[in-house]
Amino acid sequence: MPACGNSTSGAVMADTVLRLSGVTAGYGPTHILRDVDLSLEKGERLAVIGRNGAGKTTLLSTIMGIARLHSGEIRLDGDRIDVLSSYRRNAAGLGLVPQTRDIFKSLSVEENILCALRGDATLEEAYALFPRLKERRSNGGAQLSGGEQQMLAIARTLATRPRVVLLDEPLEGLAPVICEMLMRTFEDLARDGRHTIVLVEQHAEAALAFADRAVLMSNGRIVHDGPAADLRENQDLLHRHVGLDLNS
């Protein structure tokens, strides 16, 4: 991966893959994230939970270099990446499935995947993950259902061979049967040992069932960081920190 800045400073644990230190970020001069510290171990499954406007998307956008970093630093495998373009962060191993899905609506399913392929990734691999996309391969992006668009957005991101996969509310607006299928896909990805996964979700129940660890966000800050099991067993924490209940 492209190395930038000083890779020797900071006590980076051997298996820390991504680390944010003192990150304040936003859009233009506006500060949305405030003093965020977050580190992610290799293979970890992290849930990020918070109400609308809490700063979840901004957190992922800051990691990807879409939002503006005002202060602090971001390291991938110990190397500074906060000076890299989004494209180079992606090439370095970060992959974002955006909340807005961002598929090319005027291209077919197959073209959407083909133009994302990197390294040894293949079209067949994407179709094996989502057979539905193979059935729809000649359809234009605009002709897909919401669930199919989300599958395509995920397939496009995975086609870039990310080691850290950032999923921004992938279940939003989808039928329960599609949500269950997508969660099984994320389980398979997490189990294969090659992926570290950050799942931003307002479906707290699904996110906590999936995750090892969870952070709660409120007003651009991380207000709780701990084992997902603690929140599953002590819903009061979830309610107290972000005003959400498990079934909300």
Ligand SMILES: Nc1ncnc2c1ncn2[C@@H]1O[C@H](COP(=O)(O)OP(=O)(O)OP(=O)(O)O)[C@@H](O)[C@H]1O
């Ligand atoms: N492009 C932007 N320019 C300026 N402000 C923005 C922009 N995007 C988001 N914001 C503001 O940043 C704050 C955090 O928004 P963000 O989208 O990160 O929240 P979120 O937790 O992802 O919410 P949701 O659950 O609704 O997706 C909000 O106050 C929002 O209005």
Ligand SMILES: [Mg+2]
């Ligand atoms: Mg969001």
